[in-house]
Amino acid sequence: MTDHLSFQRKATNAVMLISTGVCTVFTVGALFFILGYLLFQGGKDLSWSFFTQLPAPVGEPGGGMANAIVGSAKVLLLATCIGVPIGFLAGVYLSEYGGATYSFIVRFTTDLLNGVPSIVIGIFAFTLIVLRTHHFSAMAGGMALGLMMIPIALRSTEEFLRAVPNSMREGAMALGANKWVTIVTVVIPAAMRGIVSGMMLNLARVAGETAPLLFTALNNQFWSPGWNQPIATLPVMIFTYAISPYPDWHRQAWAAGFILLSLVLVVNITARSIVSSGFSNKPR
Amino acid sequence: MATQAGIAQPIRPGGRVGSFIHNLKTGDDIAYGVVWLCATSIIVVTALLVLELWINSAQARTHFGFDFLITSIWDPMAGKFGALPFIYGTVVSSALALLIAVPLGVGAAIFLAELAPPRLSDLLTFCIELLAAVPSVIYGLIGIFVLIPILEKAVVPALKSSLGFLPVFSGPFYGVSIFSAGIVLAVMIVPFIISVSREVLLAVPRDLREAALAVGATKWESTWQVVVPFARTGIFGSIFLALARALGETMAVTMVIGNTPRIQASLLAPGYSIAAVIANEFAEATGDLYTSALIELGLVLFALTIVLNAAAQLLIMATTAKGAGASR
Numbered sequence: 001m002t003d004h005l006s007f008q009r010k011a012t013n014a015v016m017l018i019s020t021g022v023c024t025v026f027t028v029g030a031l032f033f034i035l036g037y038l039l040f041q042g043g044k045d046l047s048w049s050f051f052t053q054l055p056a057p058v059g060e061p062g063g064g065m066a067n068a069i070v071g072s073a074k075v076l077l078l079a080t081c082i083g084v085p086i087g088f089l090a091g092v093y094l095s096e097y098g099g100a101t102y103s104f105i106v107r108f109t110t111d112l113l114n115g116v117p118s119i120v121i122g123i124f125a126f127t128l129i130v131l132r133t134h135h136f137s138a139m140a141g142g143m144a145l146g147l148m149m150i151p152i153a154l155r156s157t158e159e160f161l162r163a164v165p166n167s168m169r170e171g172a173m174a175l176g177a178n179k180w181v182t183i184v185t186v187v188i189p190a191a192m193r194g195i196v197s198g199m200m201l202n203l204a205r206v207a208g209e210t211a212p213l214l215f216t217a218l219n220n221q222f223w224s225p226g227w228n229q230p231i232a233t234l235p236v237m238i239f240t241y242a243i244s245p246y247p248d249w250h251r252q253a254w255a256a257g258f259i260l261l262s263l264v265l266v267v268n269i270t271a272r273s274i275v276s277s278g279f280s281n282k283p284r
Numbered sequence: 285m286a287t288q289a290g291i292a293q294p295i296r297p298g299g300r301v302g303s304f305i306h307n308l309k310t311g312d313d314i315a316y317g318v319v320w321l322c323a324t325s326i327i328v329v330t331a332l333l334v335l336e337l338w339i340n341s342a343q344a345r346t347h348f349g350f351d352f353l354i355t356s357i358w359d360p361m362a363g364k365f366g367a368l369p370f371i372y373g374t375v376v377s378s379a380l381a382l383l384i385a386v387p388l389g390v391g392a393a394i395f396l397a398e399l400a401p402p403r404l405s406d407l408l409t410f411c412i413e414l415l416a417a418v419p420s421v422i423y424g425l426i427g428i429f430v431l432i433p434i435l436e437k438a439v440v441p442a443l444k445s446s447l448g449f450l451p452v453f454s455g456p457f458y459g460v461s462i463f464s465a466g467i468v469l470a471v472m473i474v475p476f477i478i479s480v481s482r483e484v485l486l487a488v489p490r491d492l493r494e495a496a497l498a499v500g501a502t503k504w505e506s507t508w509q510v511v512v513p514f515a516r517t518g519i520f521g522s523i524f525l526a527l528a529r530a531l532g533e534t535m536a537v538t539m540v541i542g543n544t545p546r547i548q549a550s551l552l553a554p555g556y557s558i559a560a561v562i563a564n565e566f567a568e569a570t571g572d573l574y575t576s577a578l579i580e581l582g583l584v585l586f587a588l589t590i591v592l593n594a595a596a597q598l599l600i601m602a603t604t605a606k607g608a609g610a611s612r
Contacts, residue, residue: 027474030415030471031418106326112590115528116590120586123578123582150329208417208419208421210419210421211534235535261422
């Protein structure tokens with residue numbers, strides 16, 4: 001009887017432990033499958049003209065996505081200029097200055113903003129800019145992505161500043177430095193590595209965002225000079241081309257997907273290895 | 285105000301006004317003002333977001349009232365806007381995603397937190413975090429060109445022959461469907477469940493495991509009957525977080541759900557989701573009422589995800605605090 005029971009317990013033990021392992025293998029397998037498939041499909045259709053030419057009209061083979069690559073870069077630059085300074089300085093406030101109540105409110109609102117679905121951020125940028133200026137623009141797209149960058153910029157800044165030991169602040173102040181001089185010359189440099197990698201992860205996250213760009217930056221088959229015209233971006237191009245009925249366009253979508261995913265993953269891996277090589281605490 | 289961070293400030297003569305002017309001269313109050321302004325701007329922007337959604341959906345809200353949420357005809361040409369098919373599609377596809385992702389995610393989190401050697405666990409968690417970084421449009425691409433053909437050739441015929449008598453698996457399958465959307469969503473939210481659940485499990489005090497093992501429990505019994513119940517609220521938190529993601533997810537769903545505003549019993553039939561209809565129709569919406577109805581949909585989505593996110597944060601905080609308290 002007891003033998004039978006303990007056998008049953010041992011069997012349950014083994015079966016359940018193995019099945020948790022299977023769950024893990026399955027999930028990690030999905031990543032390698034996606035990577036492998038994109039590498040295979042996208043790499044096949046990648047050519048030099050993809051980087052240098054404008055999209056070809058329907059029916060004509062060839063063409064590229066040069067305008068979308070430049071467009072993505074422009075929109076992301078704009079987003080960085082909006083999201084990073086605000087998030088960073090607010091993070092400094094929370095870590096170095098904030099009182100308990102107000103900090104809680106700021107942190108709570110930031111979490112709220114972080115949880116807002118990206119499509120709703122798109123609506124916000126639309127009502128704020130597109131409705132008022134009466135046209136879709138790179139500006140509106142950059143604004144939408146910039147808003148999405150704020151919460152993560154704030155969180156990573158705060159986290160890494162907090163990891164700086166208090167004795168460093170006290171040391172600087174004991175030498176007669178002001179509070180802001182202490183923060184700028186001692187605290188921030190000590191946390192710089194972590195903050196920079198946090199910002200890189202942040203940028204990689206919004207680089208793949210499509211939903212907020214659909215009706216802010218819209219799309220464009222041509223070059224888009226300046227900041228006030230509709231502009232093509234890689235994610236929106238992938239979406240448009242993938243749902244089109246043309247096999248030529250599908251191939252372009254795969255190639256663009258390959259470029260986008262490689263960029264995102266390279267930035268992710270670089271940023272994470274910067275942190276883990278220099279810091280004991282990891283960003284989330 | 286600037287002295288709240290707990291670090292002693294030098295005592296200055298001249299009272300409050302004098303010290304303010306001194307601070308201004310040395311830059312401390314300016315620095316404080318700048319960072320305070322940035323922190324406050326986040327609150328302002330978030331409030332503005334809610335305000336804009338509320339104001340710009342006013343027309344639809346006054347025109348349809350509560351009926352907006354419970355009628356199911358969406359006919360922009362005729363000026364009829366009912367949100368029910370979208371709410372249905374969003375909820376059903378997300379529920380399906382949870383049904384698949386929760387066992388998978390919690391299982392993997394248990395493996396990573398309890399069984400795998402730390403180095404392997406870190407490596408695998410790294411891979412899983414990369415999976416979370418894959419843009420959703422890429423998932424959509426894979427969904428259209430890889431997942432749907434697999435479902436058409438292998439999975440759906442098998443389902444139909446074994447469970448075809450159930451109404452949820454009845455009717456023809458055209459590839460794009462709520463079922464496909466649920467599966468894509470499941471793959472997308474698994475990483476979130478895993479990474480949060482793993483952290484919550486790791487926060488469970490060691491003594492509990494050791495105590496369970498000491499009284500003769502097997503590894504699985506100690507995990508399932510002691511560690512998991514302890515971390516239960518946090519695991520629920522991770523599930524809420526994943527659900528909020530799934531509800532708001534746009535691109536991948538838009539690409540595989542079929543974009544048909546109808547409520548059908550079969551999961552294999554095409555459907556529509558709130559985020560997908562906004563993505564598809566917003567740029568081309570003609571007329572104020574149409575745009576306003578779409579913005580009201582955005583408001584509904586916003587409210588849903590905010591409630592879920594807040595609940596998730598509270599649950600996760602409660603568990604982590606419990607772990608910290610018990611280990612003291």
